[in-house]
Amino acid sequence: MSKQIQPNLFGSQKFQKKLSVAIRLVIAVFLILFAIFPVLWIISASFDNSNSLATQSLIPAQAGLKNYQRLFNMDPNFAFSDLSYWRWLFNSVKVSGISTLLSLALTTMAAYAFSRLRFAGRVTLLKAILLIQVFPNLLALIAIYVIIFQFGEIIPALGLNTHAGLIMVYLGGSMGMNIWLMKGFLDTIPRAIDESGMVDGASNFQIFWGLLLPLLRPILVVIGILSFIGTYGDFILARILLTDVNQYTLMVGLQIFTAGQFDKKWGVFAAGALLGALPVMITYLTLQDQIAGGLTAGAVKE
Amino acid sequence: MATTAGQAKRFQASSESPLSVLLRVALIVFFDAGAAWFIQKALVQDFIQLAIVIGIITLMFNLIFLLPKAYPFRWMAFGLGFLILFTIYPMVFTIYIAFTNYGDGHLLTKDQAIPLIEKIKYLPEGGASYSWTAYKSPDGKYALWLVDPDGNSFLCKQDEPIIAAKPGDPGVGAADSKGIPASVEGYERLNKLLAASDKTLPDIKFGTEDGITVQISTPSLASALQVRYKYDLASDTVVDQENGDIYLNERGTFTTKDGKTIKPGFREVVGLENFVNFLTSPALRGPLVTIMVWNFVFPTISVLSTFSLGLAIAIMYNDKDFPLKKLIRTLLLIPYTIPSVITILIWRGMLNTEFGVINRILNDMFGWAPPWTVEAFWARVAVLLVNLWLGFPYMMLVTSGALQSIPSDLYEAATIDGAGGWRRFTAITLPLLLVAVGPLLIASFVFNFNNFGLIYLFIGGGPPIAGASTQAGYTDILISYVYNLAFASSGRGVQYGLASAISIVLFFIVGSITLFQYRYTRMWEEVSENV
Known part of the structure; x- marks a missing residue:
């Protein structure tokens, strides 16, 4: 439009550019609305005392903290016997925390061997580990269920409905990509550092623990956070392996709101969903640059 | 190759202290003991595949931690163990399950199902051998006083083994004119009419599954139940003792020629059936x-x-x-x-x-x-x-x-x-x-x-x-x-x-x-x- 009507005016180029920016800003508003509407909606729902899907509006008619009280079983008029929110949150943090720490330990040590030691079958084994992880353990769901059941028949503390059993399964699936990432970072640390340690007569483990691990700390934190969030958000393994409401993780627990009359528990669900999502959201947004780096490190290489 | 050899030498050269060797061997001994216990338990439960996998992992651990040449693998032993147990084994196990009829009605192994089948009992006609008197507790449990033709008497409380007893024994009341105890501790005697018209009594199997089981067959007589099915290992068939029917093993369910089946069925390899069905x-x-x-x-x-x-x-x-x-x-x-x-x-x-x-x-x-x-x-x-x-x-x-x-x-x-x-x-x-x-x-x-x-x-x-x-x-x-x-x-x-x-x-x-x-x-x- 600008080009046809005012072709000769000084600054038409500039005007065109401004117009383009303006149009893109308007589009951005719509895109942002699309992106954050569910979040706004759930925030509003969590403060809407009516607790109902059918009557909720963006600005709650009866605003208040009732839903949060109900979520923590502080409202005697709200009967939802299976609700134990703190317990679920605690279970989630416990399971994800332990799995993350253990899997970091296992993968970092393995990555050290792949990066620093030379042994027959090294490349083959690394390829094999990567190849195996092609198949998500979701596909072997039934077998995993049966195996954990059998474990439980022998050692009840590792069986169905135990967190230890679930953690073991998470550990089994944690090797592949993380070893690959970690080995990549270890490879960037100069060998001279190892050699300086060797000259001083340090053992491999002393070099790993005393010299390399401190240098790995930033990447350990990023991989650790990603892995924690991943486990925290897992649904299906927890869903099939945990059978008792008190053992549920948060994701499994939130799902039971949808059973029966979801629309009558909407506000309480919203409060629970918001509390469960906020820590993860904040972590992501604060660390977005590091995380984006970690995400693309595997594939987009220059 | 030269570097590999040089490196290997260095693993050993970074000479281990005696304490570390001791720790390593202690770790392996400890692990082996645990694994042996686990495998034995698994075999008792008939989890053969699981026992094999744990065996393989144990063997791997022993090699890794005892052979100096396997030193680099010590860094990843536990990771590999979990990888085998929860990623590779489930894949292999999935393949195995896909070729079986595992599912409802076929959840047990054959070795678990046959003893269950052989526990099924039936009430033989004309096998009457006891006269009975019934007692009932306030919470609806029953007990029977049985007298066999030779005059021996027995007390059987519901869900408990049958025991020989005489009137006047601890917990048993004194005999009445016919030699039957007037009462049993915790139970009240039912008169003949009440007992004969009781609706639940004829369905109750007194005694336990493993021992003798007795059920009421007529208003005056009770019979010992007999085992209904006998499994024949050589022909892999089950024979019905009541009427002589022969059940053949049809893909994990014992079935007669005219289609009668025995529950439970059991897990069996059925080849490509699942894929063909799919x-x-x-x-x-x-x-x-x-x-x-x-x-x-x-x-x-x-x-x-x-x-x-x-x-x-x-x-x-x-x-x-x-x-x-x-x-x-x-x-x-x-x-x-x-x-x-x-x-x-x-x-x-x-x-x-x-x-x-x-x-x-x-x-x-x-x-x-x-x-x-x-x-x-x-x-x-x-x-x-x-x-x-x-x-x-x-x-x-x-x-x-x-x-x-x-x-x-x-x-x-x-x-x-x-x-x-x-x-x-x-x-x-x-x-x-x-x-x-x-x-x-x-x-x-x-x-x-x-x-x-x-x-x-x-x-x-x-x-x-x-x-x-x-x-x-x-x-x-x-x-x-x-x-x-x-x-x-x-x-x-x-x-x-x-x-x-x-x-x-x-x-x-x-x-x-x-x-x-x-x-x-x-x-x-x-x-x-x-x-």
Whole structure:
């Protein structure tokens, strides 16, 4: 439009550019609305005392903290016997925390061997580990269920409905990509550092623990956070392996709101969903640059 | 090779202290003891496969921790152990299950099922041998006083073993004129008429399964039950002692020629039956074709839509000096930062056909709103919409990263050659971008191919396909169908065998797509090169 009507005016180029920016800003508003509407909606729902899907509006008619009280079983008029929110949150943090720490330990040590030691079958084994992880353990769901059941028949503390059993399964699936990432970072640390340690007569483990691990700390934190969030958000393994409401993780627990009359528990669900999502959201947004780096490190290489 | 040898020497050269050797051996001894205990327990329970896997892992640990040459593997022993136990073994076990009839009615092994079958008893005609008197406790439990033809008397309380007893024994009252105790501690004697008209009494089997079992056969007589079935190992058949019927082992169920069966059945290898069923059974074929087609349509559209939107955003806001760039990016990233389980459930509420906010708005504006959860078409649209919301920020992240790596002089050269904006996009941006993010698109396809969480949490696979013999819906993909078969038993009960067979089909599809991806990227060569 600008080009046809005012072709000769000084600054038409500039005007065109401004117009383009303006149009893109308007589009951005719509895109942002699309992106954050569910979040706004759930925030509003969590403060809407009516607790109902059918009557909720963006600005709650009866605003208040009732839903949060109900979520923590502080409202005697709200009967939802299976609700134990703190317990679920605690279970989630416990399971994800332990799995993350253990899997970091296992993968970092393995990555050290792949990066620093030379042994027959090294490349083959690394390829094999990567190849195996092609198949998500979701596909072997039934077998995993049966195996954990059998474990439980022998050692009840590792069986169905135990967190230890679930953690073991998470550990089994944690090797592949993380070893690959970690080995990549270890490879960037100069060998001279190892050699300086060797000259001083340090053992491999002393070099790993005393010299390399401190240098790995930033990447350990990023991989650790990603892995924690991943486990925290897992649904299906927890869903099939945990059978008792008190053992549920948060994701499994939130799902039971949808059973029966979801629309009558909407506000309480919203409060629970918001509390469960906020820590993860904040972590992501604060660390977005590091995380984006970690995400693309595997594939987009220059 | 020379380096390998030199390195190996160095492992030993970094000489271990005696304490460390001691610790290492102690660790292995401790581990072996635990493993031996575990394997023995597993064998008792008939978990043969599990015992073998633990055996293999134990052997591996011993080799790794005892052989000096295996030193580098000590760094990854536990990781490899978990990998074998919870990734490799489940795959192998899935393959095994796929060739069996494992599922409801066939949950036990043969060795577990036969003793159960041999415990089934029957009441023989004319085998009367006791006269009886009944007692009843206030909470509805029964007891019998039995006298056999030789005059020996027995007391049998419900669910307890039968014991020889005499009137006047501890807990047993004194004899009446006929030699029957007038009372039993905790029970009250029933008179003949009451006992004969009692409705539950004739059904109760007194005694325990392993010992003698007695049941009332007439108003005055009770008989010892006899074992009904005898298993013959040599011919692998079961003979009915009551009428002489012969039951043959038909794929894990003992069956007569005219089709009578004995429960429980047991797990048995049935060859390709599950795969044949998967491909040919008319009851399955209808829903399966629908599910298969959708299983490819869903990830294809998802990848295309998320990639297009993500790329459009990346291009629109790529200029370095675009106002509020950082803020826009952060806000658009929000869908990616919330655990998807939570957002899927939020969308489930928002797209509720009756009460959801989307439909309330649409109804106000147009007087009509799509029946998201009711009609197959709209359910699929809803799933795709939610997945677009979930997936575009990731695509935005990776494409904007890749866009920055395209050299700007390429665009300048193209502009000089007179290429317009669209031409520059199709000839430069898109091809170069696809090289960089192509593997990620394939990975995203594979992820959505098995996106169980979305389908299950958002809509549970619904709306249901009418006339399907097993639970199946129009938005079901294979993995959610597998879940229904294995865990959400409805009607036919759980079918681990068939579900595993479908999992194997999924293994193959996912495996071939990913292998293609590996060939396409340089990842594979990098593993080989980065020595």
